[in-house]
Amino acid sequence: MTDTVLSVTNLSKFFGALKASDNVNIDLHAGEIHALIGPNGAGKSTLIKQIAGGMRPDKGEVILNGQDISALDTAARARLGLARSFQVSSVAAEFTVLQNVVLAVQGHQNLGMWRAALRKTAFSDQALGFIARAGLAGREAIRASDLSHGERRRLELAMALALRPKVFLLDEPMAGVGLEGSADMTALLDDLRHEAPILLVEHDMDAVFSLADRISVLVYGRIIATGAVDDIRNDLEVQRAYLGDDA
Amino acid sequence: MQRETWINLAILLGLILVPLWAVVMDEPFTITLTTKVVILALAGVGLNIALGYGGLVSFGHAAFFGVGGYAMGVLASHAQSYTPMQIGALEVEGTKSMLIIWAVAIVFSGITALFIGALSLRTSGVYFIMITLAFGQMLYYFAISWPAYGGEDGLSIYVRNGFPGLNTLDPIQFYCICFVLLCAALLVSARLSSSSFGLALHGARQNAERLEAVGVRPFKLRLTAFVISGMITGLAGALFADLNRFVSPTMFSWHTSGEIMIFVILGGVGRLFGPVVGAALFILLEHWLGGISDFWQFYLGLILLAVVLFARGGVIGTLAGREVAHD
Ligand SMILES: Nc1ncnc2c1ncn2[C@@H]1O[C@H](COP(=O)(O)OP(=O)(O)O)[C@@H](O)[C@H]1O
Ligand SMILES: [Mg+2]
Numbered sequence: 184m185t186d187t188v189l190s191v192t193n194l195s196k197f198f199g200a201l202k203a204s205d206n207v208n209i210d211l212h213a214g215e216i217h218a219l220i221g222p223n224g225a226g227k228s229t230l231i232k233q234i235a236g237g238m239r240p241d242k243g244e245v246i247l248n249g250q251d252i253s254a255l256d257t258a259a260r261a262r263l264g265l266a267r268s269f270q271v272s273s274v275a276a277e278f279t280v281l282q283n284v285v286l287a288v289q290g291h292q293n294l295g296m297w298r299a300a301l302r303k304t305a306f307s308d309q310a311l312g313f314i315a316r317a318g319l320a321g322r323e324a325i326r327a328s329d330l331s332h333g334e335r336r337r338l339e340l341a342m343a344l345a346l347r348p349k350v351f352l353l354d355e356p357m358a359g360v361g362l363e364g365s366a367d368m369t370a371l372l373d374d375l376r377h378e379a380p381i382l383l384v385e386h387d388m389d390a391v392f393s394l395a396d397r398i399s400v401l402v403y404g405r406i407i408a409t410g411a412v413d414d415i416r417n418d419l420e421v422q423r424a425y426l427g428d429d430a
Numbered sequence: 431m432q433r434e435t436w437i438n439l440a441i442l443l444g445l446i447l448v449p450l451w452a453v454v455m456d457e458p459f460t461i462t463l464t465t466k467v468v469i470l471a472l473a474g475v476g477l478n479i480a481l482g483y484g485g486l487v488s489f490g491h492a493a494f495f496g497v498g499g500y501a502m503g504v505l506a507s508h509a510q511s512y513t514p515m516q517i518g519a520l521e522v523e524g525t526k527s528m529l530i531i532w533a534v535a536i537v538f539s540g541i542t543a544l545f546i547g548a549l550s551l552r553t554s555g556v557y558f559i560m561i562t563l564a565f566g567q568m569l570y571y572f573a574i575s576w577p578a579y580g581g582e583d584g585l586s587i588y589v590r591n592g593f594p595g596l597n598t599l600d601p602i603q604f605y606c607i608c609f610v611l612l613c614a615a616l617l618v619s620a621r622l623s624s625s626s627f628g629l630a631l632h633g634a635r636q637n638a639e640r641l642e643a644v645g646v647r648p649f650k651l652r653l654t655a656f657v658i659s660g661m662i663t664g665l666a667g668a669l670f671a672d673l674n675r676f677v678s679p680t681m682f683s684w685h686t687s688g689e690i691m692i693f694v695i696l697g698g699v700g701r702l703f704g705p706v707v708g709a710a711l712f713i714l715l716e717h718w719l720g721g722i723s724d725f726w727q728f729y730l731g732l733i734l735l736a737v738v739l740f741a742r743g744g745v746i747g748t749l750a751g752r753e754v755a756h757d
Binding site: 235256267269274276277285289291293297300345346 | 642
């Protein structure tokens, strides 16, 4: 038996008649990258939001390391180590890279009112480490709003790292980073998996096939297949439902 | 040093030199005017923590200004009439001691802010503006219908309250007290802004979703900021009442809330010295434009409109450029 770190059971979310999540079951094993693929509007982001806590499911559970976290809010889930990146990069735009990452490093603890946050060497040193690991060394003093698209993606990953994550939930981290950027990003994600398992929503099939241990395919809110990369690649139903669209 | 730091030092120097000049030239009115600037700046420094750092557009800060004012008025009026207050079965003496009055003003405006904040911070945007406005007006009408303390007419205090070792009736000495308190509040504001708490507060203003994703709930942060903000504005209210030796419901009115907001916007929202510049400019304009035309508020409105439209970041923002990350 592999260790299951995160599991989602019988999760459903309807928007009126639209089934955004239709009895979804998906899990994440220690050390793996589990890719979630599916056409636009399949409900991938909606699923990530429900796991991260930003959206309440109509029914179903989210279990992290054996603990039912379904009733917890986003902040409480983050404290337990659910680290997410957003499909549209979401950082504090007026802050520098360093300020953003220190914000994540300090988290909810030690919100002292007197000493300057960035002067706390413990915070800054850790933050610089995460920044370097995310490939942003030398960009610490740049405002987030002045970063390139790809750099902002990296900043989100640095912030996710700073949470000492148990699980990464990454919603299309390669969207818009360009061809060259996606090779770098693939390498970075391959590094992150040593930190915590990754539930990866991604459209870039080359990246998915090279990174993922398992793949789940989501169509109209339903998981139609879960399996090892090669099985999914060869799965005819998947090709019809999804890959066929692109090819 | 950054340009903004130089500008801030220049402003501080101005607040030292102007009254000094006034003493030498024997111009007590100028000292009084500068004292008013400093006290209103203090009220603005308070609001700036909520509005500038937290992004909480409070249109009800007159509530705290007024609570501070009435803390002074009530305590001093009992002291001057030698009648103790009756609080239930308890008899409490009034006082003419500034130190005690400040403490009471700070505590009561803090409690008021805790109450108003706990209710209004559950909303955001226009609703937050309207609810804070409504609370301010509630206190305004309460003060009007409170005959024990002057009702609509307000309360006169005959002698300025005392401070150990100083003659508070001497304008320059009272000015010094107010100036030192303003400096203290600016120090608190600066430390708060760059602290871990401040980083999270600024973060919540920019992106609350992101803050939750790193495990921080914005509500508690904002409420804390709102209370600190209210306490500083409350202290300013007590000083303002002492300056005029008079309190009235006007201190609670939405005009007052609006004026405090104007100081912050005029000077630069979220800039440490924004409220100081804003208050100074406001008082100068009121003084000059008021001498030129009875419709000075109309011209003030035009100037404010120009600042909001063309000088985003207010005076400080225009002079110092966009904010540099503090270390
Ligand atoms: N808050 C919402 N209200 C109504 N419909 C929504 C909401 N969020 C998402 N949807 C719909 O749910 C479906 C799934 O959306 P989403 O999860 O963003 O898809 P994906 O990320 O797979 O492209 C889409 O049809 C979208 O329009
Ligand atoms: Mg999506």
